[in-house]
Amino acid sequence: MKSVLRFLARYARRNVPQYLLGGVMLFATNYVVVRIPAIIGETLNVLEARGTDALRSSQALALELVVLGLVVIVVRTLSRVLFFNPGRDIEYRLGVDIFGHLLHLQRPFYMRHKVGELASIASNDTQAVRLLVGFAGLQVCNVAVAIPLHLYQMWRTDPVLTLWCLAPVTLGGLYMRWTVRRFFGMVRDSMQLLARLSDRVLESYTGIGTVRAHAVEDATLERFEDRNAEYLRLQLRIAAIRSFSMPVLGVSGMVATAIVLWVGGQRVLDGHIPVGSMATFTTLLLSLVGILMALAWVLAAVSRGVVSVGRVEDVLATADGLPPVEDEARIVDPPRLQLRDLSFTYPDGDEPALAEISVTVEPGHTLGIFGKTGSGKTTLINLLSRVQTPPRGTVLLDGHDATALRLGVLREAMAVVPQAPFLFSSTLRDNVRLAEANPWAHEGKHEGGEPPDDPRLREVVAAACLEEDVRQLPQGLATVVGERGVMLSGGQRQRASLARALYRSRPILLLDDVLSAVDQGTEARLVQAIRNLRGGTLGEHPPTTVIVSHRTSVLEHADEILVLDHGRVLERGTHAELVARGGLYAQTHLHQGREAEGGER
Known part of the structure; x- marks a missing residue:
């Protein structure tokens, strides 16, 4: 609990003035709420005396009652605004911090945590934290203020009745303490189940095409129903505990009220207290019982909020895993x-994914990487781009250790096309121009909302062989490609990803099997575009390029080619040298050449 309080204090620090003022309003609210029963009792006592003076006194008390009622409306509203608004502010800042932190965490973290779990933390848990510091915080402070004020006023009214009614109320409090211990564990389990359920839903939506293609809708639905049923059962248990808490507290309050009426009635008849005091005490007790019954809702909000704080803190406390910048x-x-x-x-691997790779690529030259599936080609690209962190001193850029450079500086110098291209649910233009943050906002818009002409964009679209595809799209470059580029074919997504890399025009270009989903004719044109890079056709200086491919035709232009097998260099040399040696590369080249000839026939 101390860690939770420290975490909340860190985020609530700048909202302290609002909370303090809200606390003042809360005290004023409860003071007035306690004062109103006292006025009612005084009025009844005055009316018992009868006479003209009694009438005037009762009228004055009635006027005071009206004024206090209006005051309650104002101070109660202010107390809620001053507690709820900081909760919204903390929810906003927490969401921004989580998203910003997730952007800087490395691949191993995302291998341990599923997308659905992180989405649940960023949405459900931040909302629970907001309720904790808003609604639950208000109620906890309200209980902390209201109970002492009520007990003080009840003691002033009649100490004997106060002692009599405390017994059943105390029993209700002990039950709540027992409930809290069970509640926290169940809420924690429910949050974890919700995260897994969210992950299942996201996974199913993302792979809906695959689900339908293999006609496994029923099996997918059954798995979802099983997880949903498990979550439902746990939620019903939580609801049962919470629902049972309110009647228990209500019964304890009713028992206390019955005791007050029994004992208090006798004390009125014996002349120990007037009728007005009896009315005051009963009203205060009913108000106190209402406050205690609200504890059931507070318990749910606090339990869920505390669990959520722990889950959020686990994410924010995760180190980025990066070596120090030197x-x-x-x-x-x-x-x-x-x-x-x-x-x-790899951390969970027994055998090395790469072993003793040594090579030098001169500025502006191209290194080709060839190998069978599982030979370590993609691992090499991931190490060069620091998706995975390489060992110190093994990757050098102009003599600078890549692990000692600031990661943002390194990534800014690279244009990377991964093996599985990812497109955002935006226009094709925005996907290609992803390197620009809101690329044409500072340039202004033409009438109709059209962006200004971009010669560079036209150039890379042509180089990536996307011109014909763009003409066939309903709105050209302004066509929204759908989630993950679902509106485009696999080859179009690869070429759009290549166009994005060419648009960046960075000093280093890393291509990971980017032509695997294109036909041979398109491949030839794309290979020519990559060759043009060496001559600086698409930029002032040709980038230092590493290109991975299982097609030998893509690697013909490379200055040097490494043939990998089980993470080790099996062969190395130019295309002509490797073909002449008759090894794995030459055999694959011959086989692919025959396939190409057969396809042409």
């Missing part, structure tokens, strides 16, 4: 890329 160098021109005995083993 070199503030920036990469402006195409660098010399050196790999020195690069070896890498």
Whole structure:
């Protein structure tokens, strides 16, 4: 609980003035609420005396009652505004911090946590934290203020009755303490189940095409129903405990009220207290019981909020896993890329994914990577782009250790096309121009909301062989491609991803099997576009390029080619040299050439 309070204090620090003023309004609210029963009792006592003076006194008390009623409306509203608004503010800042932190966490974190779990934390848990610091915070403070004020006024009215009614109320409080212990564990389990349920839903929606293609809708629905039923059962247990808490507290309050009427009535008849005091005490007790019954709702909000704070804190406390920045160098021109005995083993792996890779790529030159599936080609690209962190001193850029550079500086110098391209649910234009943050906002818009002409965009669209596809799209480059580019074919997504990399025009270009889903004719044109990069056709300086492919025709232009097998260099040399040796590369080249000839026939 201390860690929860420290976490909340860190976020609520700037809202302290609002909370303090809200606390003042809350005290004023409860003071007036306690004062009103006292006025009612005084009025009854005055009316018992009868006479003209009694009438005038009762009228004055009635006027005071009306004024206090209006005051309650004002101060109660202010107390809620002053507590709820900081809750919304904290929810906003917490959401921004979570999203910003997730942007900087590395691949191992996302291998441990599923998207649905993170989405649940960013939405459901931040909402629960908002309720904790807003609604629940208000109610907890209200209970902390109201109970002492009520007990003080009840004691002033009649100490004997106060002692009599405390017994059943205390029993209700003990029951709530027992409930809290069970409630926290169940709420924690329910939040974890909700995260898994969210992940199942997101996974099913994302793969809806695959589900339908294999006609497994019923099986997918059954798995969802099983998880949903498990979540439902736990939620019903939580609801049962919460629902039972209110009657228990209500019964304890009714028992206390019955005791007050029994004992208090006798005390009125014996002349120990007037009727007005009896009315005051009963009204105060009923108000106190109402406050205690609200504890059932507060318990739910606090339990869920505390669990959510722990889950949010776990994410925010996760270190980014990056080595310290020791070199503030920036990469402006195409660098010399050196790999020195690069070896890498995944944390959960037994065998090295790469072993003793050494090569030097001169500025503006191209390195080709060839190998069978599982040979370590994508791992190499991930290490160069620091999706995975390579061992120190194994990847050098112009002599600078890549692990010592600031990650943002390194990524800014690279244009990377991954093996599985990802497109956002936006226009094709925005996807290609992803490198620009709101790229044409500062340039202004033409009438009709059209962006200004971008020669660079036209150039890379042509280089990526997307011109014909763009003409066939309903709105050209302004066509929304759908979630993950679902409106485009696999080859179109790859070419759009390549166009994005070409648009960036960075000193380093990393291509991971980007032509695997295109036909041979398109491949030839794309290979020519990549060759043009070497001559600077699409930029002032040709980038230092690493291109991975299982097609030998894509690698023909490379200055050097590494043939990988089980993470080790099996062969190396130019295309002509490798073909002449008759090894794996030459055999694959011959086989692919025959397939191409057969396809042409």
